[in-house]
Amino acid sequence: MTGAVIAGIGEIPATRRPAPGIDTPGLLVAAARAAVADAGLSHRDVDGIGVSSFLLAPDQAIDLAWQMGLTTTWQAQDILSLALLQQAVRAVEAGDASVVVLVAGDRMTGSGFTAMMEQGYSTIWRDHLARLPVGGPNALFALLTQAHMERYGLTRESYGRLALSQRLWAARNPRALYRAPLSIYEYLAAPRVADPLCIYDCPPLAAGATAVVVADRDRLRGRKRSRRRIAVRAVAASYNHDHQDGDGLTTGISALAPRLWKQSGVAVEDVDHFEIYDDYPVMVLAQLQDLGLFDDPGSFIASRSPDAPWQGINTSGGLLSGGQCGAGGTMKGLVEAVRQLRGARGAGQLADARLSVVTNYGLVPYRYGAAAVGAVLERTR
Known part of the structure; x- marks a missing residue:
């Protein structure tokens, strides 16, 4: 069995109509901080970050780490958010990081989705499929x-x-x-x-974010265990x-x-x-x-x-x-x-x-x- 465990979770519940001032970076940071707190840790314990977001650009994982005040030895980005879990587990097992926060989400609205599909999703969609009236x-x-x-x-x-x-x-x-x-x-x-x-049959677009903390089991020894680790x-x-x-x-x-x-x-x-x-x-x-x-x-x-x-x-x-x-x-x-x-x-x-x-x-x-x-x-x- 791996030495990596999920020690904390965080969630900013979805909303269809996000308030003015709510943006994608803010949602991601809030979810990540909630997960770190749920793990009984502080931002000083975190040495790795993984981010999954369509709308964070032009910012990247390094920018989010800076906003959270993190000093990291490992970073990753992947639109397929569960792939980040695979990468983080392997990073922890290899000793590249000991406490990794993974966060995913977007301030996704109808207009934002349309703009993403036309310009930011992929060149295939932009150059070929976006021209078709398929929505x-x-x-x-x-x-x-x-x-x-x-x-x-x-x-x-x-x-x-x-x-x-x-x-x-x-x-x-x-x-x-x-x-x-x-x-x-x-x-x-x-x-x-x-x-x-x-x-x-179609999931409604919404604004929100979720996060988990993946940590080395040994790194958590001696810390107060308020939550079951998975x-x-x-x-x-x-x-x-x-x-x-x-x-x-x-x-x-x-x-x-x-x-x-x-x-x-x-x-x-x-x-x-x-x-x-x-x-x-x-x-x-x-x-x-x-x-x-x-x-x-x-x-x-x-x-x-x-x-x-x-x-x-x-x-x-x-x-x-x-x-x-x-x-x-x-x-x-x-x-x-x-x-x-x-x-x-x-x-x-x-x-x-x-x-x-x-x-x-x-x-x-x-x-x-x-x-x-x-x-x-x-x-x-």
């Missing part, structure tokens, strides 16, 4: 959802069942953006964004999965899952809790299938009660009910996993959660995500 990735994943529906004989209600489950979890999460009840009738009658996707048992990543030549229904999770289970020494059936990146319901089902939780999504959905949240799956409410704060989406799932393993989730606490899996999927070049990361976390004694 971002919604149309691309609508096509992917259509293909998924056809392959597995699913209906719009199938995906609605997942969205409703996450709303039920969000109702138990005071930090979730949307907590009001949602019925399948409301879902099916909701305005379409790109057929077959409706507004409840071991990072394994992290695996897969980039440029099938180079956009496939049909998109198999994600990069399929390539990393065997390594994830081998390195962690656990099997998918051992996992108590999954936080799956949920930019669209179809991608939750695709990633769970790639992890090996089931072979047929239709049978899996049918086995779940339509009137209760799906046990152990996206218990924070995910992005669909919690809001997508730019590059901060997956860090939100990581923070939720730590809360569950600590036994500190409150009304939405799972009974005796010991193992959690968190995934990150995305970075769309042309058709669908080109990268995926998965992590196994374990409750420590």
Whole structure:
């Protein structure tokens, strides 16, 4: 087992209408400071920082470290926020740093998103896709959802069942953006964004940030232990999965899952809790299938009660009910996993959660995500 543990978490809850003066650097700094305090540490203890943000530019990790008053020996930036966890664990194990704060988020609004997709996301989007009247990735994943529906004989209600489950979890999460009840009738009658996707299939843009502190277990010895520390048992990543030549229904999770289970020494059936990146319901089902939780999504959905949240799956409410704060989406799932393993989730606490899996999927070049990361976390004694 690795000597790296998650010692602290911080979250600035998402909001759709950030107040004047709230900006991306301020959100990131606030979340990072909250995580350091939660770990029982001070900024003087921190010697590493990792940052994930679309809108921090032209500032970089070094600028954020300066704003926090940090003196660091290790820094990293990655839009795929869960990849930072992999990098930080390895940095701690190698002795490059002993206390690393990882922070992700953005002040993401409609106008900010449009500007990012047209200019700041990638040259592919800027030079080719931005010229098409598709309004971002919604149309691309609508096509992917259509293909998924056809392959597995699913209906719009199938995906609605997942969205409703996450709303039920969000109702138990005071930090979730949307907590009001949602019925399948409301879902099916909701305005379409790109057929077959409706507004409840697309995560709402929001402003917010989340952070975790990854530290060397030995570095924490002798310090007052006010919070349970969570071991990072394994992290695996897969980039440029099938180079956009496939049909998109198999994600990069399929390539990393065997390594994830081998390195962690656990099997998918051992996992108590999954936080799956949920930019669209179809991608939750695709990633769970790639992890090996089931072979047929239709049978899996049918086995779940339509009137209760799906046990152990996206218990924070995910992005669909919690809001997508730019590059901060997956860090939100990581923070939720730590809360569950600590036994500190409150009304939405799972009974005796010991193992959690968190995934990150995305970075769309042309058709669908080109990268995926998965992590196994374990409750420590």
